[in-house]
Amino acid sequence: MLPQGLRDQLFHIEVSLSVTGRRLRAVCLDAATREDILYVTARAEMAFDLAHPTAAQRELDRLKAIARRWGAER
Secondary structure (H helix, E strand, C coil): CCCHHHHHHHHHHHHHHHHHHHHHHCCCCCHHHHHHHHHHHHHHHHHHHCCCHHHHHHHHHHHHHHHHHCCCCC
16 A cells, blocks of 8 residues: 555646546547657556656656647646
8 A cells, every 4th residue: 555645646647647648639640649649658657557656757747748749738
């Protein structure tokens, strides 16, 4: 069982990752970008499995950068 603070931090990152992913799915993307999104999302999932919030946040930041490039980030 993880400490409450760590669980909250991971949960916040996971929700942000989900919302950003949903916004990206609403945009027409090229194949290479879709592959990048899958890769970044898989790395984030591994970070969640290892309960490593720093790595998960880094992948979320990468996904948000992709979203900004495609105009899907608010």
